[in-house]
Amino acid sequence: MNTSTSPNNVRIFDTTLRDGEQSPGCSMTPPQKVVMARALAELGVDVIETGFPASSQSDREAMALIARELRDTTLAVLSRCLEADIDTSLRALEGAARPRLHVFLSTSPLHREYKLRMNKAQVLDSVHKHVAYARRHIDDVEFSAEDATRTEIDFLAQVVEAAIAAGATTINLPDTVGFTTPEEIREMFRKLIAEVPGAGNVVFSAHCHNDLGLAVANSLAAIEGGARQVEGSINGIGERAGNCAIEELVMALKVRNAFYNFDTNIDARRIVPTSQLLSRLVGMPVQRNKAVVGANAFAHESGIHQHGMLRHRGTYEIMRPQDVGWPDTQMVLGRHSGRAAVEARLRALGYWLEDDELAAVFEQFKALCEKQRVVTDSDLQLLMHDDASGNQGYRLASMTINDGGARTGDIRASATVELSDPNGERFTETANGDGPVDALFSALAAATGVDLVLESYQVHSVGLGADARGEANLSVRYGDEEYDGTGTSKDVIEASALAWLDVANRILRERNAVRAGGVIAAA
Known part of the structure; x- marks a missing residue:
């Protein structure tokens, strides 16, 4: 649990179990949520959002089960700005050792007119009323201005001021539909933190969606603008194109620490096991070329790349696979592999060949690559015994x-x-x-x-x-x-x-x- 107030520490708010679960086909049962929550706690996330209690009995059950087991991590639930919702959420949080109530209300012109049918004054009144109501019952209250990045900046400042005055301890400014750009969101955070009364007494948070593929970039820009909490999900799952992928954000801060100078409490070695657990629980495989956790993230087939990797890992890898939970780099032997990679793999298998012998085996290797995409160790051994084409199998x-x-x-x-x-x-x-x-x-x-x-x-x-x-x-x-x-x-x-x-x-x-x-x- 992150209790640090260091300006160089970014809290990780994980919403895999709430926003992530809203991704089509990714719903989880309460026992599955407990398993995932346990893994998230071991990963080192600071806040786990367990669900939306007013929306389902399943979310209420999950919160109760998780609260019994996790005593050192902040557990949050989501609530609309409605007293009935807040009461339901408060009951769900009763067993939590470190509870947080997360209330939200839309603020953009589009949402005010078509979703809420409320004017600015009504929105401001609702924010103050419901944040204050929540704060009377619980010390840790987060307020989210839904669709913040499409809200007029002056009105957004009024909303944030009302929420802080009512007792909010965290202010979340979501890019709900993945609309903004890094420059815009960076300036939004800078302006509000600099100008809103009381802004220095709360934590500002970013919650970015990935509709334009900018969720991680926008979250990093928000940190540059003053956000000290980032909300996201494992594997980036979530509504539509998903959320900021926690594993990508964490490793960007880690690998580029000299540039960003920010740290998190995440144990990066747990990233891949956590990603794979989620994939098994929800049945959604991770695309092979996904950053950090994809199967190809540390795999090399190109002969040029393999040759460089054999000389020095840093030629084509900016982080070690072991640092995020992979066992090692994969040198995939296939159509694009060169002689150097084949020779290195043969030597690892105990075969030391003269140049003419290697040339002959390499020709056989290339012919085999036309029949199958990947050549394994056993395939190489069969080549060495001239048996690669003789035993076709079933x-x-x-x-x-x-x-x-x-x-x-x-x-x-x-x-x-x-x-x-x-x-x-x-x-x-x-x-x-x-x-x-x-x-x-x-x-x-x-x-x-x-x-x-x-x-x-x-x-x-x-x-x-x-x-x-x-x-x-x-x-x-x-x-x-x-x-x-x-x-x-x-x-x-x-x-x-x-x-x-x-x-x-x-x-x-x-x-x-x-x-x-x-x-x-x-x-």
Whole structure:
């Protein structure tokens, strides 16, 4: 919990459980919220906004459960400027050791006219009345001027002054629709902090949305303007395009500390585990190229980049992967990799080659890259034993899918697959599942003896018109390792089967390499 009043300390207000949960498809049950809140506390966030009690019984239950467990972190709930809402929120906060009541009211002309149907005087009266009412019952009151960045600056100053006079301890100025720019929000904070009476006695906060992709940049600018609390969410989830991504903001302040000269209480080594936990809880995978927490954030395939990284990490990485919770940099071997990266990986596997031998293996490596996107350690070992093309693994001969439902009278989907093994012999397996893809993967697992845990699965179109194909991409876990597979076909279900077999065959080749006496090094 951040109790520091240091001008160089920025409080992190996490709204993953409230605003983040409003992202379509990201709702959580109360027990799931407890798990996530525990992780946020371990991460070191200063304030956890647990929900909007007046909106649902689930949010009230979650707040009660979290309050029993987390005693050293400030817990906040959101409330409209309505006495009934505030009363509900106060009851929800009763068990919290460090409670905060977060009340809000819209202030922009658009919201005043069409949402509230209130004039300026009515807005000012409501702000003062409800902040004062909240403050009579609780010491820590945050007020948010919704749509602050589209509010007339002179009227916004009046609103902030009214909230401070009524007892607010934190003033939040949200960029509710992600409309502002860094220059504008920086000046807004500077002006209000300099001119509003009592501004020096409260903490100013920024809550930026990402509709124009500027949430993190605007939050950093707000800090430059005097904000000492930033509100955001893990993985940037939230309404529409989401919120300021906490992991990006924290690492920007950390990596560029010499420029910003601000610190947070976040344990950066917990960032990736927290991101991955949220992804599992809500079922929303993180895009691979996302900053800090994306799977490609510390992965290098380009030969030029790999060569530079082999010489000095700082050539292409501005932070260490271990600093945010990744185990290490990934040197991905693929179509764009150069000889230096292949040679370095072979040496790590125990192979030291003369120039002519390396040249021959590199040619085979390039040919293999035309067949698969990523070349693994086991693939390299098979190349060294001239076996990369000799053992093709299992191949899909045919498949039959019954998707179930009322039409057939079946409750669950079923799939029958016919595979040919490495020796060319054919056999079939049938399995049931909760859907056609689940049934398909279960049948493939039964047929190959490789049981994979699906982490993420996506299908999309490649190409245009009559030449378009379906491509399936999946990430799976097998033991302690994670694998990615890809398959393409005119039929997306067949593409899914091919992606699954892509991984299964790779794992089986690794098994064979181990049996043959090979040593597989960690990537």
